[in-house]
Amino acid sequence: MKKKLLVPVLLSSALLAGSIPANVFAQPVNSSAVSNVQASKKSDEKANVPLFVKERSSAKFSSSSPSNAIKYLKKNQDKTGIKNPDKDLKVNSVQKDELGMTHIRFNQAVNGVTVEGAGVIIHYNEKNEVVSVNGRVNQAIAEDAVDTSVSLSNDAAIKEALSAVNAPKELTYNPTSELVVYPFEEENHTAYKVNVNFMGDEPGNWFVFVDANSGEVIDKYNGLMHADENKTQKGFGKGVHGDHRELHITRVKEPKSGTKFALADYSHENIGGIFTYDAKNDGNSGNDTLYVGNSAAFIRDYDRAAVDAHYNSEKVYDYFLNEHGRNSLDGEGMAINSYVHYGSNYNNAFWNGRFMTYGDGDGEFFIPLSAGLDVAAHEMTHGVISHTANLAYRNQSGALNESFADVFGVLVDDEDWEMGEDIMAPAAKADGVTRLRSLSDPNSVVVSNEQRAAYGSGVYPDHMDEYYDMPLNVDNGGVHVNSSITNHAAYLIGQELGREKLGKIYYRALTVYLTSNSNFSDARQAIVQSAIDLYGEGSGEEAAVHAGFDAVGIY
Template sequence: MVLTASLLASPFAGTPAYGLQPQDQGTVQLQKNASASKIDHRSVFAKTVTGKKNDSTDAVLFVEQQKDKLSLINPEKNLKVKKKETDELGMTHVKLQQTKNGIPVENSELIVHYDKEGAVQTINGYYNNELAAKEIDTAPVVSAGKALDAAKRSVSAPEIFEYEPKTDLVIYQDQLAYKVNLNFLGELPGNWFVFINAKTGEIVDQYNGLMHADEYKASKGSGIGVKGDHRVLNIAHKNDKDTKGGTEFYLYDKSHENTEGLLTYDFKNQWRSSTVRLPGELFKSNDASFKSDYERAGVDAHYNSKKVYDYYMNEHGRNSIDGKGMAIISTVHYGENYNNAFWNGQQMTYGDGDGKFMISLSAGLDVAAHEMTHGVTTNTSNLQYRFESGALNEAFSDIFGALIDDNDWEVGEDIMGADAVATGRDALRSLSNPRRFPVNAAYTPYGDGNGKYPQHMDEFYHLPLNLDNGGVHINSSIINHAAYLTGIEIGREKLGKIYYRALTVYLTPTSTFSDARKALLQSAADLYGAESAEYKSTEAGLNGVGIIE
């Protein structure tokens, strides 16, 4: 069973590999793998030290000035500033989107990183050189409405959507395409991204990006969790004068400053409904004590979402999932006997489990942390949910799950049912010893034959897209184990700071394991120095799982 949706993880074979070199004054030093062939999607990771302060406040202009060293074609014409942020170290990070005739090129972003004096330190990301060099007709022939209809048919979408379908014009795989996002519920819920050729109406690509997370007055309450734990809760109450119900109490935490609140909802064991939409109905009670058997799933979801919120705020200064105080929404009692939980791009949703393999998934603090970290990823690096980028997406959710639920280095140990435990499946995944657990038998032929979760690149599963989106929940265990090897050396707090910085500052939507190595080492260098024990332990962890370049 999995906690989120699935994508594919195989290296960008043939992508030019760049290594950091000794810097000279005012130039970007790169080394290109001599055996790498020229392809469209160019990986860039370059470090530069100019020795000058404020050498450029215009990131696009700086990339243009360095285009020969970076081997990029027409960057000034094609790059547009997408986002600019300054972090707690005083470094500024400018995210640049590649475009063609003003239309964004999917998965092609560069980030220019400035030190606190304003000098460029690092440039990383992806750029499509071949596309930059040629002309493309960007006038669509197919209408957005017809593209939406085609997308609905391609994924057998229901009539009811949780969020209004979104259709954007992009350049995808060197062609003009509509990127259609469809979000719906059911026994097989979906957060589909469908790419449709804007000239012919043909399906170019598709994948499911579902990741398997009057005036109210604040008050305190209590409850009993799924496994019998007593919980102190931040709740809210409201006196509805229009009914005879009197004061009612809600799982609505509005105690955090500059935050829209933490809200927990009840979906009443439905798969979907034409009258009750996600998130469902706000959990309520006639008193401040939530102790019935039915309320236990809501109590744990509410309690755990606060624990995760507090971690990101206290450890990383991050105000909620988006960093801007967005509402944290949890829904429990989704479906019947549903052995899963997911982040659908907007909120966390938890099944009750079947009582045999799993109990209610909201019982797991690491499950809540896993799902909410998917939200953090969506709002930062936005790692695409397939191939290696999808495995990284899953790995960072597992790693922060294990950091926040810090009793062990396992994921899902608190949600396993008696039948699963009896067969030795006492967790979903293990960071300390991934090989403890078998993978789905259908995956075994794509690995080294041992049928276990991998903990080294020698055991990588070359899965096709239709199996676990190419191994997002399987190959993620390699990165998981690298984090564990580092964490036992430097401690959870420093591990969290290094991995958080890599996720939010350096990774981009199509980052690979090789990109993650560069991002993690650069993050360790930023925080602790390139000669520090923390840097060396980060490097040793990656080396220990075979991610060596």
């Protein structure tokens, strides 16, 4: 009897430590949990409260200024839930976009000290009218007493940070520091956020959080790792499917073996670089190295996963830059890092908050997952989401996280509206498993295991009538399964408007309006408003968005 093959894991945004047991999904690592960590305080729901207010009768001011934004917030505390905005908010930035709208970002603060990761955005139209407010507010901090006194000097904090990252004597510039309230591991720390930058054999752009009283290093991360003296040249390679790939590579010199060629791309301006690393299938991250070959031709069988990862990373970078003016995943030129040959027969790919990682597959369900351009776009979009809406990876907000990653996956890989069709192994295809998800026909794909099928029809839903009401311990409340409902709405909108307009509307919703805990209804509101911003109220584009969400039962 023919064995039935079911895909054991779906594309995820991060890795579950250790081996993957049956029916367990990899869990995401929020970028702020890796860098600007924002742990929930004792799981209090008030620790990260999403906010979205759309004004029906816009509040008009003489100018689109921060002071007028504060006046608006003070007058509308009942709408926003923000108490004492003049005391608890500090201006972060003022940005005017191509539509003539002004967006004023405020950081939340306690006693004048910025709370890492918390803040709101006030949106003015071109007539100086406040038309909407969104963001996330840590009400637990606002209500609890936070001691922002310090006993450690700024100089002592910098000294501790230098030691923590083994900084050399010669620095690129003098270290900088800022006092912040840093929520981490269920405690609110008053800390110095110290930035240390240096070049050399192991260059670094470190951010170190030093407790402002005990002097203990709470957390640290490296935001940059490349050397400016490297020069990029053209190389080529063969991908997993045998495609000829032109690559940007770098000539490097190794002390014992002479000249080599690395999958390191420095050809793009104002970005830290695009790099591909070899995880060597050994389970030891300490052995991971930059992917290096003996020549500019990467044509060995072992090279193929790395060739596709490197090539696809550049394609996704180019899409976000050319279509949306976004410079890398954080919008500020962060280096793009990919790791291939992860684990042994590893059936997954993930974004862990800093970089992409690809398994080689087991040859039965998957081939090397870097073969899929849509897979690369999906994982890298998780990085964009982490630096914008930061959608919490559970229940409907988590389903939106997966859905936006899928939508941009099929926008970058625009041959069809399917996810993962290029990474399925021959045995899976022979058994009818030809893709992971379908935006055009979600019901045509079977969910990947019986446990999840127990909560619904057994196929991916395309309407809220088929919504899987799943507990958090199963697929984080249905983040992969229920994402297909909003995926199908995007497909319907795209069919009406085309991929370019769909991308522009969804990108604006993601980067301007959505917040960490947005649900499906919030997403409809954000996407409708984005269509109105771009194409006008009463436009065909707005009507298409309404129709798309109506068709899937999101009202």
